[in-house]
Amino acid sequence: MGRKILLEHIDVPGIKTFDVYRANKGYSAVEKALKTMSPDEVIEEVKKSGLRGRGGAGFPTGLKWSFLDRKTNNPRYLVCNADESEPGTFKDRYLIDHIPHLLIEGLIVSSYALGCNATFVYVRGEFKTQIGILEQAVAEARKAGFLGKNILGTNYSLEIYVHSGAGAYICGEETALLESLEGKRGNPRIKPPFPAVKGLYDCPTVVNNVETLAAVGPIINMGGPEYAKIGIGRSTGTKLISACGNINKPGVYEIELGLPVSEFLFSEEYCGGIKGGKQLKAVIPGGSSVPVLPAKLITTTAAGEPRLMSYESLAEGGFVSGTMMGSGGFIVYDADACMVRSTWNFSRFYHHESCGQCSPCREGTGWMEKVLHRIENGHGRQEDIDLLVSIAAKIEGNTICPLGDAAAWPVASAIRHFREEFEFHVNYPELVRDPKHQPISKLAQVHV
Amino acid sequence: MFKVTIDNITVEVEPGTTILNAARKIGGEVVPPAMCYYSKLKGSGGKCRTCLVKVAQGSAADPRPMPKLVASCSTPVQDGMVVQNITSPEVLAARKAIVEFLLINHPLDCPVCDQAGECDLQDLSFKHGLEATRYIEEKREFDVVDIGEKIKLHMNRCILCYRCVYTADQIAGKRVHGVMYRGDTAEISTLISQNINSDFSGNVIDVCPVGALTDRTFRFKSRVWFLNPMNAHRDCLKCSGKVTAWMFGKEIYRVTARKDQFGEVEEFICDECRFEKKQTSDWVIEGPRHIERNSVISANHYEKIKKPSIIKPLEEKTEKQE
Numbered sequence: 001m002g003r004k005i006l007l008e009h010i011d012v013p014g015i016k017t018f019d020v021y022r023a024n025k026g027y028s029a030v031e032k033a034l035k036t037m038s039p040d041e042v043i044e045e046v047k048k049s050g051l052r053g054r055g056g057a058g059f060p061t062g063l064k065w066s067f068l069d070r071k072t073n074n075p076r077y078l079v080c081n082a083d084e085s086e087p088g089t090f091k092d093r094y095l096i097d098h099i100p101h102l103l104i105e106g107l108i109v110s111s112y113a114l115g116c117n118a119t120f121v122y123v124r125g126e127f128k129t130q131i132g133i134l135e136q137a138v139a140e141a142r143k144a145g146f147l148g149k150n151i152l153g154t155n156y157s158l159e160i161y162v163h164s165g166a167g168a169y170i171c172g173e174e175t176a177l178l179e180s181l182e183g184k185r186g187n188p189r190i191k192p193p194f195p196a197v198k199g200l201y202d203c204p205t206v207v208n209n210v211e212t213l214a215a216v217g218p219i220i221n222m223g224g225p226e227y228a229k230i231g232i233g234r235s236t237g238t239k240l241i242s243a244c245g246n247i248n249k250p251g252v253y254e255i256e257l258g259l260p261v262s263e264f265l266f267s268e269e270y271c272g273g274i275k276g277g278k279q280l281k282a283v284i285p286g287g288s289s290v291p292v293l294p295a296k297l298i299t300t301t302a303a304g305e306p307r308l309m310s311y312e313s314l315a316e317g318g319f320v321s322g323t324m325m326g327s328g329g330f331i332v333y334d335a336d337a338c339m340v341r342s343t344w345n346f347s348r349f350y351h352h353e354s355c356g357q358c359s360p361c362r363e364g365t366g367w368m369e370k371v372l373h374r375i376e377n378g379h380g381r382q383e384d385i386d387l388l389v390s391i392a393a394k395i396e397g398n399t400i401c402p403l404g405d406a407a408a409w410p411v412a413s414a415i416r417h418f419r420e421e422f423e424f425h426v427n428y429p430e431l432v433r434d435p436k437h438q439p440i441s442k443l444a445q446v447h448v
Numbered sequence: 449m450f451k452v453t454i455d456n457i458t459v460e461v462e463p464g465t466t467i468l469n470a471a472r473k474i475g476g477e478v479v480p481p482a483m484c485y486y487s488k489l490k491g492s493g494g495k496c497r498t499c500l501v502k503v504a505q506g507s508a509a510d511p512r513p514m515p516k517l518v519a520s521c522s523t524p525v526q527d528g529m530v531v532q533n534i535t536s537p538e539v540l541a542a543r544k545a546i547v548e549f550l551l552i553n554h555p556l557d558c559p560v561c562d563q564a565g566e567c568d569l570q571d572l573s574f575k576h577g578l579e580a581t582r583y584i585e586e587k588r589e590f591d592v593v594d595i596g597e598k599i600k601l602h603m604n605r606c607i608l609c610y611r612c613v614y615t616a617d618q619i620a621g622k623r624v625h626g627v628m629y630r631g632d633t634a635e636i637s638t639l640i641s642q643n644i645n646s647d648f649s650g651n652v653i654d655v656c657p658v659g660a661l662t663d664r665t666f667r668f669k670s671r672v673w674f675l676n677p678m679n680a681h682r683d684c685l686k687c688s689g690k691v692t693a694w695m696f697g698k699e700i701y702r703v704t705a706r707k708d709q710f711g712e713v714e715e716f717i718c719d720e721c722r723f724e725k726k727q728t729s730d731w732v733i734e735g736p737r738h739i740e741r742n743s744v745i746s747a748n749h750y751e752k753i754k755k756p757s758i759i760k761p762l763e764e765k766t767e768k769q770e
Contacts, residue, residue, distance in 0.1 A: 168630070190494035190522045206563065356608060356627070356634030358495050363549040365630040370585040387582055394545035395518045398497055 002256045002269075003230060005218045005238045006211070010058035010098055016133070021101040027146055029217040033109045036153050037220075039376075046216060048224030050236035052180035054207030055089075055172075056287065056327045057402075059366035060313045061216075067196040068114055069204040077205045078111050078212075079181065080121040080213055082130070083172040084167050086287035087349055088329030090228030092210035094252040096123075096130045100137040104160065106213040108146060109220055111158050114206055119160050123175050124302055125167030125274065134162045160166045169353035173206040173401045175199075176355065187357045188401035211240055232258030235325075236309035245332035248272035261285070262299040271332065279335035282417070286326020288346045291413030292339070293323050317439060339421050344372035344416040350407035361404040364395040368411055375422060378429030385422045389415055450527040454478050454501075455535045466673075467531055468499055468518035471541045471746060472710060473668070478533050479710070481543070481572050483550070483657050484609035485521035486712055492614050493521035496607065498546050502539050507532035517542055540576070547576045552583040553632060554658075555604045563659030568711060569607065588632055595625060595637075596644035598664045598723045601652060606660035613651035614637065619716050620648040621641040647686055649723040654705050654713050665723050666702035667706040675701055679734040682725065686718035692737050700726050 004010075014020040021027070033042050047062030068076060080103070084092040096103060103121075113120045123131050138160050141147045149157045163181055165171050171180045177187035199205025215237060219227045228236045235257040241264070244250045249272040255264060264270045265280070274280050280295040282390045301323035302308050307314065311325045333342065351369040356362045368391050371384050392408035399405070415422055425432050449460045455478040461470045469487070471479045477621040480501055487492035493499075499521045502516040508528025517539060520531070533539055533650050551573060590603035604694035608627065613636070614621040626643040627634050638644060644652070653661045675694040680691045680703075688740065694702045703722050 052723065170630075173693050190519070192522075192524070351631060354631040356629070356631045357610075358497050359549045359607065360497055360545055362608065362632050362634070366588075367549075367552055367583065368586065374585075394542070394549070398500060398542055400494060400497075400519075 002254065002259065004254050005222075005227075005230070006095065006102065006214055006240060007254045008218075013100055013244045016101075018101060018137070018144060019256055021099070022144070025221075026101055027105050027141075027144075029082060029105055029220040030108045030112075030146055030281055031152060033112055033220050034152055034156055035435075039113045039115055042109060042220065043387050045224040046113070046219060047122065049219045049227040050231075050234060051212065051219060051227070052217070052235070052311065053209060054211035054239060054328070056289075056324075057088070061212055064208075065110075065114060065206060067194075068206055070115070071199050072204060074203040075118065076114055076115050076204055077118050077200045078107070078116045078119045079174075079177065079200060079205055079207045080119070080210060081172060081177060081207050082121055082123045082134075082210050083169075083177060084210070084327075085124055085126075085167075085169040085172055085353075086289065086329055087346065088244055088284065088331040089242055089287040089327045090244075091242045091252050091328055093127060093130060094242070095135055095210055095214055095240065096127075098274065099284050100133050101141065102214045102217060103134075103210055104137050104141050104146075105217040106215065107160055108151070108158060110206075110208070110216050111160075112156055112212055112271040112397040117157055117159065119158060120181060120200070121162045122159060122171070122181055123164050124172075125164060125165045125354070127164075131162060131164050135371075138162060154254075162193070165290055168355075168402065169349075169403075169424050170355045170403060171312065173403065176401065177207060178205065188356050188403075190400060230256050232308060232310050233312055235312060239309070239325075241309070241328045241330050243330040243332065245330075245333045246275045246278065246334035248275050250296055251448070255309055257308075257310045257314075259315075260299075261307045261309055265299070265332070271330075274332065274334050278336070280332070281337055282339065283337045284323075284329070284331040285309075285409070286324050287329030288349065289402075289409060290326040291319055291322075291409050292417065293321075293413075294417045297321050297417070298323075316334045319409070323413070333419070338376075339414050339418040340372070340376050340425050343411055344369070347372050350403065354403060354407070358400045358404070360395045361399045361407065364404070365407045367391055368407070372411070375425050376432070378425065378431075378433035379428070380422075380426040382423075382426055384426065385415060385419065388412075396420065450529075451489060452525045452527075452529045452531065454531045455533050461525060463524075463527075465499060465525055466493075467503075467518070467523050467525055467529075468493075470525050471520065471531075471533065475709075480520045480533050481575070482521055482710070483568055483572065483607060484611060485671035486611050486614070487619060487656060487710075488712060488716075489614040489655070491615075492609075492611055494519045496546070496550070498543055498550075500539060500542050500546070502532040502536040503529060504532050504536075511512045543674070544578065547573050548582070549575065549579055550607050551581065553587050553604075554607070555587065557605070560660045561568055561602075561605065561607075561659040562667055562672075563656075567659060590635060593617075594664070595661075596649055598650065598719070599644055600662045600664050600667060601636060601658050602662070603637075605658050606636055607658055608634055608636070609657055611655040611657070612661060615652050615655050615716075616644065616646075616649070619651055620644075620646040622646055624733050647718050647720070648716060650719045651705070651713070651716045653722075654707070654716075657711075663722070665726070669701050671697060677735045679706065679737055681730040681734065682721065683733050684718060684721055687721060688717070690715055690716045690723060691717050691721055691731075693731055693733065695728075695733075698728055699761040700728055702726075704735070707739075757762055 009024045052058045141159045166326045170176045173184040180186040194204045283293045283298040302317045347369040351365040354365045392412040395404045396408040477573040478498035482499045483496035501520040505511045507526030595601045625638040630638045681691040693700045705717045
């Protein structure tokens with residue numbers, strides 16, 4: 001059994017309510033931080049813990065906090081990014097659904113550390129229930145004196161505002177989120193300046209993911225060095241992984257970083273193996289925007305070592321034979337899945353969600369989707385495959401925000417590892433067009 | 449003062465200057481093209497990505513190169529920064545890619561477009577574009593609409609540079625139009641049944657880099673290269689009254705603001721000067737205006753344009769012949 005930190009009390013009935021959460025040592029981190037520690041000590045503790053951003057990029061949280069401009073007289077803001085819309089990722093929703101006070105506790109401690117008196121939780125527009133849950137949790141915490149003026153008798157005051165987005169994926173990008181929070185069109189800002197200098201309402205701002213902030217409470221309770229002992233190398237602590245796709249037990253699992261991927265996939269404790277006893281074909285380990293890896297490369301690296309669930313191990317081999325930890329949306333494909341269809345599906349998503357601000361992403365995502373749609377429906381040409389690779393390469397790195405990269409990587413990696421499947425679609429269009437056709441993998445075995 | 453080197457030419461600029469403006473100080477071929485940046489409009493730039501450059505050395509203090517190409521219009525220079533524009537094959541390849549992206553949904557209806565001859569996108573594609581398109585899908589289409597009494601919007605031609613939005617925000621005072629929807633279906637549009645109607649609204653036509661916003665009082669009257677641009681002025685209560693009058697014989701066909709060598713207006717003019725005053729008697733004609741841009745109107749300019757390249761086989765050949 002792996003150690004549970006975020007989901008330690010998840011099975012306690014009624015943990016969603018303040019009273020039960022408090023009875024299970026909840027809000028002890030707030031008491032410890034506010035009464036016995038200075039804000040700098042809290043930041044130092046988070047730095048020692050080695051906690052890294054759980055939203056996708058994996059940037060060290062303590063370091064991010066230390067970039068916050070403290071010299072200005074302007075107010076500082078903490079914004080919690082609960083705009084979880086990456087296909088395949090549903091860990092933040094689970095956390096808010098089942099144990100919302102863990103997030104509130106983390107928010108209070110983090111706001112105290114950063115010297116913020118107003119903190120915003122930006123919730124994805126589709127999360128209607130979760131907004132209600134969070135608002136109730138905030139109200140309960142306020143009633144108990146953990147929010148509002150002079151928390152626990154100290155001279156620290158904090159308000160938490162829950163703000164609903166309108167359901168745009170791009171608003172998960174931190175600067176687009178800030179624009180949206182200010183009531184403007186959710187377009188990512190041109191950087192520099194970075195939010196740590198000029199963020200919400202032109203004031204210094206830190207934007208953190210739900211899971212990152214939820215981990216701050218336990219870190220203060222157990223101490224940074226203790227937290228850093230969990231995990232492997234620079235990937236410390238535990239991470240929520242939302243597993244889905246063709247597996248026996250889809251769901252949200254908390255793992256200690258450094259768990260072998262094969263164990264996560266096949267052990268009864270976690271995914272429980274591939275559904276129907278089929279062969280594993282491919283895995284996208286970090287949400288739809290990270291590169292897909294075929295079965296052989298996901299369980300072992302190109303060098304032949306077992307691949308682990310950690311930021312470093314998953315990225316080993318670069319994009320040629322590696323991928324990224326991302327946000328932890330673990331999507332599994334069995335041998336019958338069609339990679340072309342899946343790639344087209346993601347491409348359609350990015351086309352739909354591109355904000356339309358910068359030209360490579362606005363035009364490129366639509367172009368890739370149209371080409372993939374043709375290939376998938378049996379109207380592809382041989383040169384289309386290289387065309388896709390070329391478009392993806394031209395979007396990557398040339399855009400304002402990472403959405404362009406996120407749109408390009410799945411396409412580029414799918415063609416890199418499953419090129420023969422794309423070629424099959426092009427070479428046997430009549431088979432692909434037949435609506436009653438067998439799974440693509442079986443067709444490929446017969447005809448190639 | 450910061451020292452910055454762009455394509456092996458060193459220039460001294462004020463701290464806070466962007467790479468693009470430093471390059472403009474040098475002038476000539478090293479200036480990156482800009483489709484969305486407009487020095488007179490606050491907040492513009494960063495969107496079209498045609499001005500991407502490579503930063504080979506971040507600063508004298510931190511000589512590491514920047515990991516990605518950066519938008520030169522929105523990246524401030526550092527002391528000792530080394531920038532590569534036309535000396536970097538990577539930058540030229542990226543620029544080629546951007547032009548391709550800008551053109552895939554562009555109707556390429558230059559033969560019937562009023563902007564032809566003075567179009568930034570035409571110049572850009574002539575310099576950096578591919579000879580043939582690789583795009584075989586359907587192009588997105590919009591209806592042509594009037595967004596003001598004197599302004600026509602061809603959304604098909606728009607490259608979403610946001611310049612007109614900033615102009616309406618900062619120059620025209622009141623903004624009733626903006627960008628709606630997102631991705632490649634994003635469009636410039638007015639609020640329901642609203643007209644762009646202020647004293648300075650006509651400036652959106654001048655700032656538009658393509659033929660998306662055109663002057664309804666001039667549409668289809670003449671090709672711009674048949675007209676003679678003349679400096680003219682009049683006493684205007686609303687604006688400076690300094691304009692370029694585009695004349696054919698003794699008739700004034702249209703009036704625009706005076707544009708500098710980077711295609712940016714020198715001074716914004718009011719709608720009265722632009723749309724109402726079309727009689728020669730309304731104006732004091734100063735004399736012909738030299739147009740420095742890479743367009744047909746600056747006579748035979750295309751003959752002088754060198755396609756950007758690092759290898760110069762032509763020059764070698766002439767040396768041998770001598």
